[in-house]
Amino acid sequence: MSELTRERVLEALRPVQDPELHRSLVDLGMIKEVTIEGASVRVQVELTTPACPLRERIREDVERAVRALPGVQTVEVGFSSRVRAAGTGLPDRQPIPGVKNTIAVASGKGGVGKSTVAVNLAVALAQEGATVGLLDADVYGPSIPLMLGAEEQPGLVDNKIIPGRAYGIAVMSVGYILDPEKALIWRGPLVSQLIRQFLSDVQWGDLDYLVIDLPPGTGDVQLTLVQTIPLSGAIIVTTPQDVALADAIKGLQMFREVKTPVLGIVENMSYFVCPHCGHVAEIFGSGGGERVANKYGVPLLGQIPIDPAVREGGDRGVPVVVGQPGSSTAQAFREAARQAAARLSVEAVKKPRKPVMMLQPKR
Numbered sequence: 001m002s003e004l005t006r007e008r009v010l011e012a013l014r015p016v017q018d019p020e021l022h023r024s025l026v027d028l029g030m031i032k033e034v035t036i037e038g039a040s041v042r043v044q045v046e047l048t049t050p051a052c053p054l055r056e057r058i059r060e061d062v063e064r065a066v067r068a069l070p071g072v073q074t075v076e077v078g079f080s081s082r083v084r085a086a087g088t089g090l091p092d093r094q095p096i097p098g099v100k101n102t103i104a105v106a107s108g109k110g111g112v113g114k115s116t117v118a119v120n121l122a123v124a125l126a127q128e129g130a131t132v133g134l135l136d137a138d139v140y141g142p143s144i145p146l147m148l149g150a151e152e153q154p155g156l157v158d159n160k161i162i163p164g165r166a167y168g169i170a171v172m173s174v175g176y177i178l179d180p181e182k183a184l185i186w187r188g189p190l191v192s193q194l195i196r197q198f199l200s201d202v203q204w205g206d207l208d209y210l211v212i213d214l215p216p217g218t219g220d221v222q223l224t225l226v227q228t229i230p231l232s233g234a235i236i237v238t239t240p241q242d243v244a245l246a247d248a249i250k251g252l253q254m255f256r257e258v259k260t261p262v263l264g265i266v267e268n269m270s271y272f273v274c275p276h277c278g279h280v281a282e283i284f285g286s287g288g289g290e291r292v293a294n295k296y297g298v299p300l301l302g303q304i305p306i307d308p309a310v311r312e313g314g315d316r317g318v319p320v321v322v323g324q325p326g327s328s329t330a331q332a333f334r335e336a337a338r339q340a341a342a343r344l345s346v347e348a349v350k351k352p353r354k355p356v357m358m359l360q361p362k363r
């Protein structure tokens with residue numbers, strides 16, 4: 001019987017593909033270590049995100065491939081992760097130092113739960129083990145300070161803004177600095193200047209993901225953002241009703257126009273489960289998010305139910321993924337976060353994007 005060696009294990013692993021990236025784990029450099037002790041093999045896999053939704057599938061595939069080798073009795077698979085940077089290849093835009101991925105959370109219409117989704121996705125990614133920041137770019141109605149509170153308030157050191165901290169994430173919002181009602185009267189150039197300052201003067205530190213909560217629509221903030229940094233991807237939040245979907249499509253098309261990958265759609269307020277009888281009511285209609293996702297060829301990252309705990313948690317500064325982590329709503333947010341992280345991993349191994357023309361604000 002031929003000897004069990006590291007090379008033979010790697011050879012056996014070569015046909016095993018990452019299910020999202022459709023490339024060999026070996027070729028992607030994801031097999032970090034192979035340790036052989038007698039008939040026991042231990043394989044250390046480095047995932048492209050700690051929030052990988054396919055961890056168990058990868059474990060099974062690796063185990064099966066190694067177990068098929070003659071002389072192997074036990075296989076142990078361990079995991080670590082290293083998030084790769086997406087959004088390179090746009091030389092006209094400077095990445096934020098230390099920030100690997102920037103994710104814009106957008107909606108066409110106000111009130112669909114975009115900020116709620118941004119907060120819960122950001123905290124869910126941190127709970128999975130990623131380093132995460134959240135920038136509230138909704139300067140017209142900053143709601144992040146209310147939804148998250150802050151264990152540490154933002155501060156100023158050597159003319160650099162140090163973000164606040166809440167639930168393990170770095171967080172910055174104009175709402176920590178100004179009376180939110182004053183922010184509502186801001187106009188175009190000032191808003192663009194503030195956004196640029198948030199992108200350049202906030203000391204985010206090393207982040208796997210910076211989640212950016214945008215104002216609704218396609219205005220100055222969106223344009224400033226896409227023209228200042230190489231945005232890694234956008235998530236569109238919508239409710240299932242037609243009027244919200246029509247606006248969501250506009251948002252989706254704007255990101256496509258500026259060659260920002262749309263990671264997918266999160267359908268919020270998808271259904272309500274009666275706490276008394278368990279009846280599922282589709283208050284805002286059904287299937288809208290999926291129809292748009294299919295039509296435009298983007299994934300439906302998740303469907304979040306209407307849950308009073310979401311609103312209560314938001315009003316108390318405790319996101320539902322923290323306040324009720326075992327609930328099906330928290331589970332739905334975590335799954336959406338994992339799907340978004342997986343899409344970003346796919347973007348990170350793709351070829352660099354081509355630079356795009358600068359757009360002018362539509363007035």
Ligand SMILES: Nc1ncnc2c1ncn2[C@@H]1O[C@H](COP(=O)(O)OP(=O)(O)OP(=O)(O)O)[C@@H](O)[C@H]1O
Binds near residue numbers: 116305308310312
């Ligand atoms: N799934 C949900 N279940 C129950 N309440 C929700 C849900 N999602 C959001 N809400 C509530 O709906 C209200 C609006 O949500 P949010 O502020 O996140 O929307 P938005 O799209 O960011 O709004 P805007 O962009 O206009 O500021 C909030 O009170 C929030 O707590």
